[in-house]
Amino acid sequence: MPYGPHTPDDRAQMLAALGISTVDELFADIPRELRASPLNLPPPEPELELSARLSGLARRNRVDMASFLGAGAYRHYTPAVVDQLLLRGEWYTAYTPYQPEVSQGTLQSIYEYESLIAELTGLDVVSASHYDGAAATAEGALMTCRATRRERVLVSRAVHPDYRATIRTYLSVGGLVVDEIPLVADGPAAGTTDLAALQHMLADESEPVAGVVVANPNFLGLLEPMAEVGRLAHAVGALFVSVVEPVSLGVLLPPGGYGADIAAGEGQPLGIPLQYGGPYLGLLASTEALVRQIPGRLVGLTKDLDGRRAFVMTLRAREQDIRREKAASNICTNQALLALAASIYLAAIGPHGLRDVAALGAAHAAALEDALADAGAPRLHPGPYLNEFAIRVPDAAAVHRGLLDRDVLAGLVLAEAEPEDPSLADGLLVCATEVTTKDDIDRFASALRAELRKTDRIPAVPVAGGVAS
Amino acid sequence: MSVTGPRLQPVLFERSKPGRGDGKVPHPPKDALDRVPSDQLRAAPPALPELNEPEVVRHYVNLSQLNHAVDTGFYPLGSCTMKFNPKLNEWAARLPGFAGLHPEAPDEIAQGTLQLLFELEAMLAEISGMRAVSLQPAAGAQGELTGILMIRAYHRSRGDVERTDVLVPDSAHGTNPATATMAGFRTVNVPSAPDGGVDVDAFRAALGPRTAAVMVTNPSTLGLFEPRIGELLSAVHEAGALAYMDGANLNAILGRFKPGEAGFDVMHFNVHKTFSTPHGGGGPGAGPVGVGETLLPFLPWPRVLRETDGSFRRERPGERPTSIGRLRSFVGNTGVLVRAYAYIRAHGTALAEVTNDAVLAANYLKQRLAADGSYDIPFGRPCKHEFVASSTSLRKETGVRTLDVAKRLIDFGFHPPTVYFPLTVDEAMLIEPTETESLETLDAFAAALIEIAAEARSSPEIVTGAPQTAPVRRLDEATAARQPDLRWRPMTGRQMPCPD
Structure with a gap:
């Protein structure tokens, strides 16, 4: 067995101490008729061969293209120090700090994480992490229901479609209602949350609203009128959940600065690799007023018997192992190691570095916008954005595929992500970050120009909406 | 009393000095933010600490040494399976082809990861005797929620909407009752038998037309196999309810007991327990869910499918309308699943x-x-x-x-x-x-x-x-809860001397 320490003599000694002759006797309590069929698995694979197998699988993925794909997960530069420190076994082979005396490293790092995210979001209470941005946003939506004792949540249609789907799953039970706020169809605010519609939905007194969930930047990359959303929500006693992208908070106004009660979002951009969707980092923060409603672990500062400063998990009466069916959530295992990665990233890059990362993304995106417009694909929406935006491309899915053959990953085909929104049928969602190069942009623009000139373009593959029943 | 060994560290913010730390990324052009309306911009950067790299390294290395970990010593934490975390698996998850792959990458450039996920699903199904597996849940508790939501969807699909109860033995993990509540059910706690086992008679008495599901951990949280599990499963099914198995203790039964064969309808795996993926100081994990035939239509989407030409693809939105939907974004905690795959391949039949x-x-x-x-x-x-x-x-x-x-x-x-x-x-x-x-x-x-x-x-x-x-x-936990200090503020720090 690859990692087992026991020699045949060791096993014999243990069996002798137990007064039995084979280990099978320890499984005699499994009724005969319920015993397992033999394990039909491949034979054990020595490390040399297994490492070759894994390398081979990894090589079958293409990660060398000029990529403009964001849509909720972003390519960034991660300083080398982040992974070097994460590779210390004292971090990644420890468990939840249930014994604080031998877990001060993890506990202090979580307290520091809470403090760093509090500075970023402008909110005082930060949960020690959730599974990802979608699950954190769903937990934020549930918080608004618990805190207001109301049962209806309004979610902007410009919140990431996976997040909206997750909110629906989490709230689909117990009589909770999720309604989507439409987007402005045209004009200067096209693609952002329709405030008039929101106001109208909030005014329905028969179904009072617990929370309003809006993202900034939104799924289409556009900046939303967050302060106004907050005012509308608060006017009817609803709470305001802001869905944020943490790197953008290096330059954008933080949720605490425009009246959000809860901030949720995806922490992946803070030094966490893309790795096909996870493990990522669910950010969840709230005002102090909601501290007893926030789910997930919280670490606080205290002292030991000798008066030394120390850290400990606290307010645990919210958690499942104490409160069982009355807990604020069932969350147990979280994403602690990713919270640590985000903390090390923020410590290494610093406040000015984070601003530079966000600003470089904006500068590169502006250059990208100009180059793509010049190539014949103008923006789909006129409003301001930070580093991600939609472009108008006829036959977007086919063009996207054609560009793939030219080693350009041309963002996301919006018709596949949002099949029900006809205004996005010709859209590609593209982004730039600090790692986007001028060469990448030039390659995209010239390849796009060539694709758009093609008259014998391959027919568009049927988009998801076409097969949905 | 003198403290030996590693020393306590000041908080990151106490090490900060304005002007430190630079050189990670280029400086942006002055007009970088000209297209962003000024009312969207913050007046000053966030008040994060300013540190140089050597300080960051010492801070985190010294902090790490305050931890006990599997890599430093014995960690016999019951119910958590703190086994050794193989180093090959850390290397594999960091291969650029795995680590750099975007979750929305088109299927044709993601074939390596999709194949790995497809094979992992098949191996987990074989290990558990289940028909199919969803790799989406991010942790055991999310796997539980997935399972109970599928059970809810199953009953509803049959027009059976009166089932409001989930039966849980009193020895269960706290996540079981908390999950039942999250999924909109009422938890009914069933007392254990004096020998520590499930009290089948108590379960029989509690089962009825309102029972949606029974959640059982087997072996139980006492480390005991339930010899009457077959009898219990029959009673559950006779009552029209479904049986959920909490797979936290799977390390005890590999190759000995396959829950799917025994009649469980659904279970979750804690790959950070059984399959050696690191616990990470509290996470990440992954909580794949296996189902039998009954719950197959309700699995979360997207699943990973194999086409007749041998290529792999993700299910498209709406392709399987009976699905309970999504529990999180994208496919799942893929980086964790790469490690679990490596562990299972390293052992195979062993x-x-x-x-x-x-x-x-x-x-x-x-x-x-x-x-x-x-x-x-x-x-x-x-x-x-x-x-x-x-x-x-x-x-x-x-x-x-x-x-x-x-x-x-x-x-x-x-x-x-x-x-x-x-x-x-x-x-x-x-x-x-x-x-x-x-x-x-x-x-x-x-x-x-x-x-x-x-x-x-x-x-x-x-x-x-x-x-x-x-x-x-030992720590003063009472004060920590009475007057929570959950984030650094310079004033708090001055009240308590900095350890350095």
Whole structure:
């Protein structure tokens, strides 16, 4: 067995101490008729061969293209120090700090994480992490229901479609209602949350609203009128959940600065690799007023018997192992190691570095916008954005595929992500970050120009909406 | 009292000095933010600490040394399966092809990862005897929620909307009842039998037309296999309910018991327990869910499918309308699943030996303690991968509690076992040695526990005052909860001297 320490003599000694002759006797309590069929698995694979197998699988993925794909997960530069420190076994082979005396490293790092995210979001209470941005946003939506004792949540249609789907799953039970706020169809605010519609939905007194969930930047990359959303929500006693992208908070106004009660979002951009969707980092923060409603672990500062400063998990009466069916959530295992990665990233890059990362993304995106417009694909929406935006491309899915053959990953085909929104049928969602190069942009623009000139373009593959029943 | 070993560290913010730290990314052009309206911009950068790289490195290296971890010592935390985390798996997850792949990458450029996920699903199905597996849930608790939501969808699909209850034994993990509540059900707690097992008669009495599901951990949280599990499963199905198995204790039954074959309808896997992916100080994990035929239509989307030409693809939105939907974004905690795949391929059919050694080690340790007699062993029959010991008699005799024994173990260089769980045993210690600890370590741990009991009799203050050699002594948890200080503020720091 690859990692087992026991020699045949060791096993014999243990069996002798137990007064039995084979280990099978320890499984005699499994009724005969319920015993397992033999394990039909491949034979054990020595490390040399297994490492070759894994390398081979990894090589079958293409990660060398000029990529403009964001849509909720972003390519960034991660300083080398982040992974070097994460590779210390004292971090990644420890468990939840249930014994604080031998877990001060993890506990202090979580307290520091809470403090760093509090500075970023402008909110005082930060949960020690959730599974990802979608699950954190769903937990934020549930918080608004618990805190207001109301049962209806309004979610902007410009919140990431996976997040909206997750909110629906989490709230689909117990009589909770999720309604989507439409987007402005045209004009200067096209693609952002329709405030008039929101106001109208909030005014329905028969179904009072617990929370309003809006993202900034939104799924289409556009900046939303967050302060106004907050005012509308608060006017009817609803709470305001802001869905944020943490790197953008290096330059954008933080949720605490425009009246959000809860901030949720995806922490992946803070030094966490893309790795096909996870493990990522669910950010969840709230005002102090909601501290007893926030789910997930919280670490606080205290002292030991000798008066030394120390850290400990606290307010645990919210958690499942104490409160069982009355807990604020069932969350147990979280994403602690990713919270640590985000903390090390923020410590290494610093406040000015984070601003530079966000600003470089904006500068590169502006250059990208100009180059793509010049190539014949103008923006789909006129409003301001930070580093991600939609472009108008006829036959977007086919063009996207054609560009793939030219080693350009041309963002996301919006018709596949949002099949029900006809205004996005010709859209590609593209982004730039600090790692986007001028060469990448030039390659995209010239390849796009060539694709758009093609008259014998391959027919568009049927988009998801076409097969949905 | 002098503290030896690693030293406490100031908080990151206390190390900050304006002007430190630069050189990671280029400076942007002055007009970089000209297209962003000024009312969207913050006036000044966030007040994050300013540090240079050498300071960051020392801070985190020194902090790390305040932790006990599997890589530093024995970690017999019952119910958590703190086995060795193979280094190959860390290397594999960091291969650029895996680590750099975007979750929305078109399927044709993601074939390596999709193949890995497809094969992993098949191997987990084989191990569990289930029909199919969803890899989406991010952790065991999310796997539980997935399972119970599928059960809810199943009943509703049959027009059976009266089932409001989920039955849970009182020895269950807290996540079980918390999950039932999240999924909109009422939890009915069923007492355990005196022998620690499921009380089948109590379950029978509680089962009825309102029962949607029964959640069982097998082996139980006491480390005991439920010999009457077949009878229980029949009763559950006769009542029209479905059976959920909490797979937290799967390390005890690999190759011996396949829940799907036995009749469970759904279960979750904790790959960070059974399949060695690192616990990470509390996470990440992954909580794949296996289902039998009944729940197949309700699995979350997207699943990974194999086409007739041998290529792999993700399910498209709306392709399977019976799905309960999504539990999170994208496909799942893929980086964790790469590690689990590597572990399962490394062992293959030898996974059965993992279980043999884990169960042998637990029974050996239990026997060592039973032979000594200082601690109560409430359940004498063979355990599986973990067992319960109790300090009830020791406490009566000496006043020393399980908490004190746990803290004293720290002075002996061991992480304490899980304490005061399960709730059904007084002064409980749930001890899980795992298969990757040597006989020498098991002997040393048993000797330490026995010596602590001797100390409790001769000089109990040593035990009640423990730990003495950890970076800090016992903590004031009451004040932490009464006046929560959950983020750094410069004022708080001045009240308490900086440790450096």
